[in-house]
Amino acid sequence: MIAVKDIHKSFGKVRAVRGVSFGAPDGKITGLLGPNGAGKSTTLRVLYTVLKPDQGSATIDGSDVVSDSLAARKRIGALPHGAGLYPHLTARENIAYYARLCGLDKQAIDERVADIIDLLEIGDFSDRRTKGFSHGQRTKVALARALVHNPQNVILDEPSNGLDVMATRSLRELILKLRNAGRCVLFSSHVMQEVAALCDDIIIIANGKVAIDDSVEGIRNRTGCDDLEDAFVRAIEMVEAG
């Protein structure tokens, strides 16, 4: 369970996030939707503790991301935007490295790595060095790596970016599996259809603020638009109008 309370974050003069609050419950898929530069990534980076908020707070299963960041990190698996692998290690070694860093013992590592390789269907290339992997292959390995320690909370920053149809489908199935297993899944995207098809709750962010936080139905009703894309544009216009 993730709870975000009024976080602000500036980089120099750029105010990337100005007062974002929302909650992402367990057993639900929460989508962070917004145009480029809206503050989605910055919000997520605060949640997986690589950035500290200037103001406000956030908790992962009750652990504060600033004051108790180690405990918070134990409860999350994060896939940052454009996550890179170690090109001289095989996919399996990349995943096992993270498993070891997460403190799994030797036997558990082998089992978990094998499981996650099956789950993500990356067995065909799991023993090849990752140098020269396609974007889709890299994303899958990075995702496997993020999930290897079975985290309760999963944070994915634009996971479907640059994936082909088949890869997007299997990613969607994976996210649903995680939800059905009672996990809290929070992911960002700027692709409307994806969010609409997958999310239980949608948070539309624009200009570093939350425009709307509701279910798909709720958003349609509140904006008065049947088409989600129109609803999205309307919501952003509402924020920009103040």
Added chain:
Amino acid sequence: MRTLFTVFVKEIIDNFRDRRTLASALIMGPLFGPMLFAFVINLSIERSLDDLDRILELPVIGAEHAPNLIRFLRSHNIEVIDGPADRAAAIAAVTLGGQDVVMIVPEEFGQQLADAIPAKIELISDQANTQAERDARRVRSALTGYSQELATLRLVARGVNPLVLRPINVDEIDVSTPSGRSAILLGMMSYFFIFALLMGGMYLAIDTTAGERERGSLEPLLSLPVTRDQLMLGKIAATCVFMAVSLLLSLCSFFVALKFMPLEQLGMTPNFGPDVVVAAFFVLVPFTLLGASLMTLVALFTKSYKEAQTWLSIVLIAPTLPILIVSILTLRPQLEFMFVPSLSQHLLLVDMIKNEPVNMLHVVISVASTLALGAVLTWICARLYRREGLLG
């Protein structure tokens, strides 16, 4: 501790598979020194051998005015050839580098000699040109020999014992040993070792900082439930190991290379046996912590792999500075110098090569101060690694 070890092992494996890191650690660093060294030594041996045997061609203006002098020069391996047309042409030729040295014998030379007044000879050379100056020196010393021979003859002709011209007989006794003479040239060996050591860890220092950021693998790594201090320490430890391996290889390659260098011809027998290799390794190995943390620290400030490479090349040269200053001022080893890393290692190594007793207090201070500085820099690296700006 477990995290530290995991990071350490991963960095070792990862970089061991990287050809560039491996080449710089195992080939470039260890072989660069001995090869450059062999080149310099062979060059200087060749020069010192061929110098006196080589016939020097000396352009002379007015050779016909001093036939005896010309004969004397010829017996000293100096062959006289026709010089430029006149004095002005000679000066121009030497200035422009067409000639190295030109001798002018004036018309009145024979008459002045007969009258026993100092007979004038002009020698035109460019003293700033070292190659030309060697030839000029040979001519000058031949002329001095001729002058002395004439003086002796004159005294004998007047019934005076020529020994009156030598009131003092200076006898020099050189106590330098072949090992001691080696130290002058072999002093630069210590820098090659430090260079090899730093080279061995350079790409690792870049890869674990700027490289990891550029690849995008840093952010997911930092989102794992581990402290950044442990990540940093594991990375620095791996860099240290690469540096130590590179150092050891460099010492061994020098050991082998020295066997094939005709150093005896230069009057040198460096004391560089297996025992010195081992001792040198232990004197130099504390430098790995300092080198690894310094390189990591510099790389942490850079924005990209390329930028890190540029800055770290400067770090490669930095350890020469104290060595250079002390070499120029020709200072003897003192206690204070042992507090300066790279300089202390250099001085201790020179002592070993000279086969002089090594002061144990100096060794202790050198090791302790180098390790202490390395620890401070490592701590600073760990502090910087906690910063948010790290992600760029």
